Amino acid sequence: xxxxxxxxxxxxxxxxxxxxxxxxxxxxxxxxxxxxxxxxxxxxxxxxxxxxxxxxxxxxxxxxxxxxxxxxxxxxxxxxxxxxxxxxxxxxxxxxxxxxxxxxxxxxxxxxxxxxxxxxxxxx
Amino acid sequence: xxxxxxxxxxxxxxxxxxxxxxxxxxxxxxxxxxxxxxxxxxxxxxxxxxxxxxxxxxxxxxxxxxxxxxxxxxxxxxxxxxxxxxxxxxxxxxxxxxxxxxxxxxxxxxxxxxxxxxxxxxxx
Numbered sequence: 001x002x003x004x005x006x007x008x009x010x011x012x013x014x015x016x017x018x019x020x021x022x023x024x025x026x027x028x029x030x031x032x033x034x035x036x037x038x039x040x041x042x043x044x045x046x047x048x049x050x051x052x053x054x055x056x057x058x059x060x061x062x063x064x065x066x067x068x069x070x071x072x073x074x075x076x077x078x079x080x081x082x083x084x085x086x087x088x089x090x091x092x093x094x095x096x097x098x099x100x101x102x103x104x105x106x107x108x109x110x111x112x113x114x115x116x117x118x119x120x121x122x123x124x
Numbered sequence: 125x126x127x128x129x130x131x132x133x134x135x136x137x138x139x140x141x142x143x144x145x146x147x148x149x150x151x152x153x154x155x156x157x158x159x160x161x162x163x164x165x166x167x168x169x170x171x172x173x174x175x176x177x178x179x180x181x182x183x184x185x186x187x188x189x190x191x192x193x194x195x196x197x198x199x200x201x202x203x204x205x206x207x208x209x210x211x212x213x214x215x216x217x218x219x220x221x222x223x224x225x226x227x228x229x230x231x232x233x234x235x236x237x238x239x240x241x242x243x244x245x246x247x248x
Contacts, residue, residue, distance in 0.1 A: 010169055010227025012219070013137040013159040035137040035161065037168055042190055042243040044166050045134055066166055095136065103134025119166040 020077035021049050021069075028077070029084060032069075033061060034095070036103055043119065045103050046110055048095070051087055060092040063106045065116035082114070090114070144201035145173050145193075152201070153208060156193075157185060158219070160227055167243065169227050170234055172219070175211055184216040187230045189240035206238070214238070 013035050021030045030051035038045050046063040069078040082090075091109040098106045111118050137159050145154045154175035162169050170187040193202040206214075215233040222230045235242050 008223050008226050009163045010223045011161050011163050012172070012223070013141065013161055016161065017137065035159075037135050037137055037140065037159065037190075039133045039135050039195070042168050044161055044168060048136070066161075071163070099132050099134045099136070102132050 016047070019071075020075075021051075022072075022075050022077040022079050023084065024079060024081055026075055026079075029080075029087060030062075032078065035066075036063065036098065036107075038103070045107050048098065051092075061095055061098055062087065062090055062092045063098055063110040064090075065111050065114055067116050067119070068114050140171070143195075144199075145175075146196075146199050146201040146203050147208065148203060148205055150199055150203075153204075153211060154186075156202065159190075160187065160222065160231075162227070169231050172222065175216075185219055185222055186211065186214055186216045187222055187234040188214075189235050189238055191240050191243070192238050 016032055016035055019032045020028050021032065023029050030049050032047055033050040034048040036045040036048060037043075044066045047066055047069055049062045049064050051060070051062055064080075068080060070080070071077075072079040080087075090113050091106055093106065100106075107120075140156055140159055143156045144152050145156065146152050154173050156171055157174040158172040160169040160172060161167075168190045171190055171193055173186045173188050175184070175186055188204075192204060194204075195201075196203040204211075214237050215230055217230065224230075231244075
């Protein structure tokens with residue numbers, strides 16, 4: 001069956017969750033555990049990646065800007081341009097911590113760390 | 125444990141999926157099956173509700189504007205202001221149909237049917 005994900009920009013959360021995350025060399029470094037949504041606006045706040053076992057930091061969730069995740073058909077994974085070391089130093093916390101303060105704190109830290117455009121400040 | 129969902133506008137897709145949908149009288153009419161995300165923008169396109177068994181239309185998924193879903197703590201559900209008859213006549217299709225054309229067709233039909241503000245046309 002041809003993958004639908006490659007031919008549509010509409011992607012279901014259920015398909016995103018569980019998708020592997022790999023580094024540019026194709027090595028698996030984790031998986032998407034969840035997607036944080038903004039109830040009041042129509043925005044995806046960030047993806048939640050789990051690098052726990054692989055990075056040696058157990059039970060930590062990494063907020064990652066949605067725009068930082070590029071799906072790679074061949075790898076069947078999101079390939080991110082970060083080294084293991086960069087990810088180890090990235091903002092991370094428990095799910096409860098990530099949702100605190102309306103998710104604003106970790107959104108802020110995550111977008112700053114990964115240097116992704118802050119969608120909530122865009123003004124066309 | 126106090127529900128976090130009521131005190132933060134950041135909500136995880138995993139918590140949204142599986143949440144019941146009830147009519148204003150408190151009667152369960154379905155549940156959220158998925159959330160459609162826009163890969164190219166930062167937008168939540170629509171929620172995907174399943175009313176199959178309850179509305180008597182098997183295996184159909186109903187795209188619903190994210191803004192139409194109001195979480196009700198007491199009901200532990202999204203309470204929607206639509207009658208069973210209104211929902212039976214609402215846009216619906218298979219998951220494949222919902223993702224076709226980048227999800228645009230069903231987004232269009234859904235927002236028109238439920239008369240929700242079209243977030244993609246907002247200009248501040």
